[in-house]
Amino acid sequence: MTGIRQSQPQNPLQLGQTLYEILDLTLIGTPRSATAARYNRVIYNANGGSPVEPLDLVDQDRILDVKAATNMHAAVQDVYVLTADEVQIIGSDQGKATSHTWPVSDVSNIVDLDPQQIQDPHLLLLGQDARGIFLRSLDCSTGHLSSPLHLPATVAGRVVGVLLTRHQLGAHVIVCTVDKGQLKINDLGSSVLGANPTNPTASSVRSVSLGAVHDSAVVGITTASLAAGTADQQVVVTYPDPQGALTVVVLGWSNQMLVSIATATPDTSFAPPEGTVFRVAAGSLLGNGVDQLVVGYSATYQSVKGCAALLLFEWEEAHGTQGLRQLSKYAAASTDSQPLASIDLHLAVGLFGEALPSDQTEETAHAQAGVLGVLIVGGSATFTQLMKGEASILVGLVPVNVVEKTFPPLNRSPGLPQHLTDVMTIGYQSSGFFALPSDVTGQSVILGPPRLSQSLGKGQLLAVIQAPPFEASGDVSSGKPSLTFGQSVSEITGCNVSSNKTWMFSQDTGLSIGVSGQTLGRNVSNSYGHGFDQIDDNSTSTLMQSTTTISVNDLIVLYAMDYYVWTYPVYRKASQETPDGSMAVIFPMTPEPVQSIIPASDPSLGYIPRSQNGVLLSYVNLQPDGYDDSRRLFELVNMSVTDEPSGTTQAYDQTKMVSDTTSKSFMVHNSTMDSAHFSVSATLLAYIPINFGLNLSEGQTYSESDVQTTMLSHTTTMNITVTSGSVNDIGYEYEMTPYIYYHKDVGCLMVSYEVAMPGKSWAGHYKRCVMLQSLYPNSTDPVLRGFSRSISFEGNADGTVEVNVEVFNNSLTEIQNVVCEFYLGEPSAVGTALKEPESEKMIGQQRVGKLLPTGRATAHMSMSLQQNDQVVVVVAYSAADGTPARQVYWGIYPPSAFADWHAQQVALSAGEG
Numbered sequence: 001m002t003g004i005r006q007s008q009p010q011n012p013l014q015l016g017q018t019l020y021e022i023l024d025l026t027l028i029g030t031p032r033s034a035t036a037a038r039y040n041r042v043i044y045n046a047n048g049g050s051p052v053e054p055l056d057l058v059d060q061d062r063i064l065d066v067k068a069a070t071n072m073h074a075a076v077q078d079v080y081v082l083t084a085d086e087v088q089i090i091g092s093d094q095g096k097a098t099s100h101t102w103p104v105s106d107v108s109n110i111v112d113l114d115p116q117q118i119q120d121p122h123l124l125l126l127g128q129d130a131r132g133i134f135l136r137s138l139d140c141s142t143g144h145l146s147s148p149l150h151l152p153a154t155v156a157g158r159v160v161g162v163l164l165t166r167h168q169l170g171a172h173v174i175v176c177t178v179d180k181g182q183l184k185i186n187d188l189g190s191s192v193l194g195a196n197p198t199n200p201t202a203s204s205v206r207s208v209s210l211g212a213v214h215d216s217a218v219v220g221i222t223t224a225s226l227a228a229g230t231a232d233q234q235v236v237v238t239y240p241d242p243q244g245a246l247t248v249v250v251l252g253w254s255n256q257m258l259v260s261i262a263t264a265t266p267d268t269s270f271a272p273p274e275g276t277v278f279r280v281a282a283g284s285l286l287g288n289g290v291d292q293l294v295v296g297y298s299a300t301y302q303s304v305k306g307c308a309a310l311l312l313f314e315w316e317e318a319h320g321t322q323g324l325r326q327l328s329k330y331a332a333a334s335t336d337s338q339p340l341a342s343i344d345l346h347l348a349v350g351l352f353g354e355a356l357p358s359d360q361t362e363e364t365a366h367a368q369a370g371v372l373g374v375l376i377v378g379g380s381a382t383f384t385q386l387m388k389g390e391a392s393i394l395v396g397l398v399p400v401n402v403v404e405k406t407f408p409p410l411n412r413s414p415g416l417p418q419h420l421t422d423v424m425t426i427g428y429q430s431s432g433f434f435a436l437p438s439d440v441t442g443q444s445v446i447l448g449p450p451r452l453s454q455s456l457g458k459g460q461l462l463a464v465i466q467a468p469p470f471e472a473s474g475d476v477s478s479g480k481p482s483l484t485f486g487q488s489v490s491e492i493t494g495c496n497v498s499s500n501k502t503w504m505f506s507q508d509t510g511l512s513i514g515v516s517g518q519t520l521g522r523n524v525s526n527s528y529g530h531g532f533d534q535i536d537d538n539s540t541s542t543l544m545q546s547t548t549t550i551s552v553n554d555l556i557v558l559y560a561m562d563y564y565v566w567t568y569p570v571y572r573k574a575s576q577e578t579p580d581g582s583m584a585v586i587f588p589m590t591p592e593p594v595q596s597i598i599p600a601s602d603p604s605l606g607y608i609p610r611s612q613n614g615v616l617l618s619y620v621n622l623q624p625d626g627y628d629d630s631r632r633l634f635e636l637v638n639m640s641v642t643d644e645p646s647g648t649t650q651a652y653d654q655t656k657m658v659s660d661t662t663s664k665s666f667m668v669h670n671s672t673m674d675s676a677h678f679s680v681s682a683t684l685l686a687y688i689p690i691n692f693g694l695n696l697s698e699g700q701t702y703s704e705s706d707v708q709t710t711m712l713s714h715t716t717t718m719n720i721t722v723t724s725g726s727v728n729d730i731g732y733e734y735e736m737t738p739y740i741y742y743h744k745d746v747g748c749l750m751v752s753y754e755v756a757m758p759g760k761s762w763a764g765h766y767k768r769c770v771m772l773q774s775l776y777p778n779s780t781d782p783v784l785r786g787f788s789r790s791i792s793f794e795g796n797a798d799g800t801v802e803v804n805v806e807v808f809n810n811s812l813t814e815i816q817n818v819v820c821e822f823y824l825g826e827p828s829a830v831g832t833a834l835k836e837p838e839s840e841k842m843i844g845q846q847r848v849g850k851l852l853p854t855g856r857a858t859a860h861m862s863m864s865l866q867q868n869d870q871v872v873v874v875v876a877y878s879a880a881d882g883t884p885a886r887q888v889y890w891g892i893y894p895p896s897a898f899a900d901w902h903a904q905q906v907a908l909s910a911g912e913g
Helices: 383-388 517-528 893-899
Strands: 016-019 025-031 038-045 050-056 065-070 078-084 086-093 096-103 109-113 122-129 134-137 158-167 170-179 182-189 204-214 220-224 234-240 244-254 256-262 277-281 294-299 302-316 321-332 346-350 369-380 390-398 418-427 436-438 445-447 451-467 477-481 482-483 497-498 502-505 539-544 548-550 555-570 582-588 595-598 639-641 649-652 666-668 710-714 720-723 735-740 749-756 790-795 801-809 815-824 828-829 831-834 842-851 855-862 870-878 884-892
Touching: 016 517, 016 649, 025 065, 025 346, 025 369, 025 390, 025 418, 038 369, 038 390, 038 418, 050 096, 050 390, 109 158, 109 182, 122 158, 134 170, 158 220, 158 234, 182 234, 182 256, 204 244, 204 256, 234 277, 244 294, 277 346, 294 321, 294 346, 294 369, 302 369, 321 390, 346 436, 369 418, 383 390, 451 482, 477 649, 502 517, 517 710, 595 884, 649 735, 710 831, 720 735, 801 842, 801 870, 815 855, 831 884, 842 855, 884 893
Parallel strands: 050 418, 220 277, 451 749
Antiparallel strands: 016 445, 025 038, 025 436, 038 050, 065 078, 078 086, 086 096, 109 122, 122 134, 158 170, 170 182, 182 204, 220 234, 234 244, 244 256, 277 294, 294 302, 302 321, 346 369, 369 390, 390 418, 445 555, 451 555, 482 548, 482 720, 497 539, 497 710, 502 582, 555 582, 555 595, 639 735, 649 720, 666 710, 735 749, 790 801, 801 855, 815 842, 815 870, 828 831, 870 884
C-alpha cells in the first residue's frame, strides 16, 4: 500500500456516544434538619417525580461542582461530586446508589470525562494556583491524579464555567472566565486531551471576548446542536450585563475557530426577573433533529412572585442571515399560584422516563411512555411552610407543542407545570440545591468503547469496460473496433474517486433493547450525516488514472485502500448487560489509493460475461447489466460498422454528457465480509478477491447495502473514444450503440453495448450452433477455452447444489431438441478439442426444448458437490446436415475455487482419444 497515512483519531465519535437519550433527574439538596446534603435519583414520567436511591453526602457548602457524564466503559452515566479534597463518583446498581471516592486537591471545577481516553475513564478537572489556571486528569479506576497542565497566562480570571464541545469529530475544552469585568470564552482545543496531553500555548488558545458582565454574575453555559447539516456543536452562554439584563450569546465555528455567531437580548418585561441568575438548557423538543434552547429565571408574573419564567429559542438560517429566533414564552407557578422558584431554579430539557411510543419496539411496549419537554426544578415555600421554617423542591414538566413550536398558552395567571411533585423538603433559608439531568441506570442507548482494527489493501470495483463487439467467424471483419479509455499516461479519464468516512449498524442492533435500530440510525445521521457527509474532511479524493486501448478483451479497473475500522458495541444497560448489536465506523487511512487495470478474465475476479468477444449475435437483445436510464452518463449514439476501411470514431466527452447526470455521484459497493459472501450483483460477478472484504463479520452481521466507503463521480474531462472498425463487405454491416453508465447495484462505471444487424448477408452466414459463453474464447488451450461461467451454482435446502446452465443459440434459425448432459469430473483435451469424462460419471440429462434465433434458455440439475469439484456440461443438438453436434464446457464449484485452479490435464493425441 502506498501513500502517506492520515493521523489516527483515538475515538472518531468523541461526544457522540449517546445514540438515544432517556433521562432521570439528579437532585442534591439538604433535607430540613439534616446535617449533610443528600443525593436522590428522581424518576420522572407521566406519574410525576419519584425520588429513589438516596445517598447522604458531605455538607452542601463543601460541594464545588456536580456533573453527570457518560462513562463509555460502563455504558451508563455516573454523577461526579467535587469538593475541595475529593471526587465522589455515584452510580446505581440493583436499585441502590453506589459510591466511591478519590482524593484530589487544588481543583474547583469538573470539565467532563476525557473522550480520547478509551482504555479507562479519566475525569478532567480544573483548578487554580499561584501559576494560574490548570487542568488535571483523574484516573477513575485507580485514583491516580496527573500533574497540573497549566494554561497560558492569557487565560486568567474567575472561572465561571467549563465544558467540552464537539467540532467535527474532535472534542474541544472550553473555559469561561470573568477577568476585570469582562466575560471571555477560551477554546483550549484538543491537545489537552488524551493520554499524552500537551500544554497549550497563548497562540493556540482562541479567546473570544463577550463584553462587560455584572460583577457577581452567575453565568450559564451549555453545548447545543442548533444547526442542521453540521456535526458541530455550538456553545451557548447566558449572563446578566452590568445592568442585570439578560444576554444570550451563541458561539460557533468558522474557519476552524470558535467565534460569536449570534447575540440576543430578549425582552423579559412580560415577567421581570427577580435576580440576575439566568439558567440555560438545550435539547431536542421538536423532533426535527436539532436542539432548541430554553432560558429560565425566577420572575414576577401578574403580581405572582417566585414564578419560573421560560423563553424558548431555535436557530434560524434564512436569506443568508442566521440568528436566534424566540418561539415562545411562559411563566409557571406552583399550585394556587404559589411560588415555584423563589429560592432557586434549575432546568432540564429532553425525554424523561422511557422512550417515546413511536420509537419503542415490542420489548418496551408495556412500559410507561416517556414524557418530552422542559423539566422545571424549583425551590420555594408557601406562607404555611415559612411559618414552619421549611421549603420544598418541586419538579414539574412544561411541554412544547411540536406543530406550533410553543409552550402552552399564557393566561392572566401563571401556568401550572404538569405532574408537579414535591421531591424534597428543605430549610426555608437554604442557599439552593444542585439539579441536573442524568442517566445512572442506563436507560439511554450508548456506544461502548470501540475496538480498533485495520483493513489493509481493501479493493473495490471501479469500472468494467467491455471491448467493442465484432464477428470473429468467417472472413467478416477487416478491422476490429477498439475503445480508448484515457488519452495518454499523463491525462486523466475524468473519473473522480472519493474514499469516504462512513458508519453503519449491524443488522441485529435494537432487536432486544426496546429502541429500534432505525431510530438510532436517524439520530446518528442528525449528528454526522449518513456517511459523515456533515464532516468537512469526510473523504479523500483522487482521479482515476488509466490509459489503454482494447479491441478483444474486456477490462476491469480496480481500486485499493487501507481503512481504519472502529467497532462500537451498542448498549442499553437498563435492558440488558450485553451489547445489542454494534456500530462500525470506517475511515480511509491514506489519501492515495492504489489503482490497477486487469483483464476481466483474471482468475481473482468472478466476472460473468453474458456476451462473448468475437460472437456478434451474443450482444443482440441483451440488456446491459445493471442499467438504469437515470444513471446513464452519455447520450446514446448509434455507430454503423461498414466496409469503409477507416471506420468511424465516436468521442464521448463533455459535449455528449447527460445534463441530469453531470452533477451526480454514485456509491461504489463494498463487501462487509469476504468474497464468498458477495451477492449484490450476481449477474456481474460470481465472486470477488478476498481482499475486497472489510471483514466486519466477527460476531455481527452488517447489511451489504449500508457499507459505502467509496464514491465515483466524473468531471468534464472524461473522454472515452470508440473506433468502429470495418467489415469486408457491406452485406455484413452492423450497428453498435455504446452504453456508458453507473451500475445500479454496484455503482461502478460500465461500458457496454447494444447491437443491431441490418446487413443483408448475415442471414446466410451462421450455421446452427448452440454454445455457452467462454471466459477465454481466444485461448489455444482447449481446457481454458472450454471454461464458462454460463455454468452457475446455487445451494439447495437439502444440501445439494443446483447447477444452472444458460445455453445460447448462436444462429438465426430455430434449434430444437437441445440436451444438456451433466458430468461430475474433469474434462480432458484431445488435440484441440475438449472431451467429457467417462459415461459412468454422467449425473443426468436435461432437455432444453426449442431455442429461438439468438435465444437463451437455462437447464438445471441437482448435484452433490464438494469443494473444488468440477462439473462438465455437454450441449448436444443436431447440426444443419442432421449429424450430431456436441459442445463441451466446464465449471468449478464453488466459483471462487477457480482463482486457485491450475490445469492438471495432459493433452491426449487424437488417436488416444
